[in-house]
Amino acid sequence: MANLAQLESRASQVRRDIVRMVHAVSSGHPGGSLGCTEFFVALYGSILQHDPQNFTMDGHNEDLFFLSNGHISPVWYSTLARNGYFEVRELATFRKIDSRLQGHPTTAEHLPGVRMASGSLGQGLSVAIGAALAKKLNKDNQLVYSLHGDGELQEGQNWEAAMAAPHLKVDNLIATIDFNNRQIDGDVSDVMALDDLKAKWEAFGWIVLEMDGNNMQQVLDTLNHAKSLTGQEKPIVIIMKTEMGQGVDFMMGSHKWHGVAPNDEQLALALSQLTETEGDY
């Protein structure tokens, strides 16, 4: 179990990995990846009960994580590698031919840590509910976690799933929404507003928590609080406020870095703002 300083240190390295990965192939999604870095680092470093060295698809007696907004694969791949799921140097293959690190995550290449393909949006919550139900049938008391984008919530399947989880009393599931209010075409509130997201989830019957997703201590505290609320016949959702592009000043404050890679100069500028703490791959 890592302490706060260790997690902060890892987050800086993961952010370096993200910008270097997308720069190397001039493609990928740095914005949401940078915004969700604290969440991933805290989840994998301090919250999940998991076995990175011995990954199995079924994950019996382990916590499971599903990434629904698969385009932020850089932050997930870096976090998985930095936590020992595979070698850090493999990050250099991201989005290249014959790589296990596909643009969007897949099980097809058997990358340890990935249990479901994602990329086409809106499907992850249903899958997480199914996996949580399987755990209940198997009398497996571990938990299922998932992450979803805010723009992604415009997909209707999410609301089918949002209706189903409380009805089926899926109380071993902690879903998190990356609420950065940015999507490809602009601000979520302009493209298709989510309005009172908390009220929406509460109306569907979920326990709703909120947190600042770029405050490591708050992420840890909120995830631990969410764990303490499981087993009460209700699913839990955390609305996580983040800043797209967090940690790289010129990538913050707009939607423009959702899916754009930095050029050489921009990479250098970004890296100058991020300390190399664990060694670049």
Next chain:
Amino acid sequence: MSIHDFNPTDKKDTRSGFGDALFQIGKEDENIVALCADLTGSLKMNAFADAFPDRFFQTGVAEANMIGMAAGLTIGGKIPFTGTFANFSTGRVYDQIRQSIAYSGKNVKICASHAGLTLGEDGATHQILEDIGLMRMLPGMTVINPCDYNQTYAATKAIKDMEGPVYLRFGRPKWPVFAPKDKFEIGKAWKINNGNDVTIIATGHMVWYSILAARELEKSGVKADVLNIHTIKPIDEEAIIESVKKTGCVVTAEEHNRFGGLGEAVSQVTTTNHPVPQEFVAVNDRFGESGTPEELLTKYGLDVPDIISAAKKVIDRK
């Protein structure tokens, strides 16, 4: 075995073959789970739902979520069987099946009733004629369209024991029961009759009509090789090639659009191995309409006389 060996007195719906087998395998294997989107009675899933309430998930009218939940349930070793009408099992949830099941390699059995025209009076919104094509195109998907109650029962049991995603397509009407109970093997054609003049390859409800057509053809001296291809993917190439090498021509019969279905699957086998003339008894690229199953099969060119005339035509083209 020949086309004269059958004298079915019993008529049953194929969906009951599914429902009865699901209940049976549910008793045998605790990992079997079932999901249904508000059509439990229509899919004949009541027996399973009543006997195993903890393993039955009512998802409401929300098919996309049902497909995703089924994919998730495989993680941890469950074997999910989803049930709804064929249209809502395929076209409505194509991307969910593509990403969460097929591309993700999940062991989900997508079980679809009320396929094709023989759904009848509900009309074209529900009579999907494109589902075989949609499912065939997905890498790794097994596609099975049984011909009667017995074969649907056997197929339901068989797919439980194979690893990987399956699309199992069956229907609504009561139909003659004639297939052997224990001779079903995934991917292996059922040879119904031996003949040298023409090959008739049929799937689903059209198998019975093909038997009737072969009997009529025999009266006029035409002997048909009759094959039941229940597994459209992976298709039994060997059986098809062996038959057309002998007969030199083929008629395919299916309750599906002429695009994407059994006919094209057979054509792909023959053109790359042993090209022969082919006639397609299938729906001619149009939507259906309300009517009785028998009326619709006649109006849309899927009746016994249509198979007979297709056989005569393809023989002339040799």
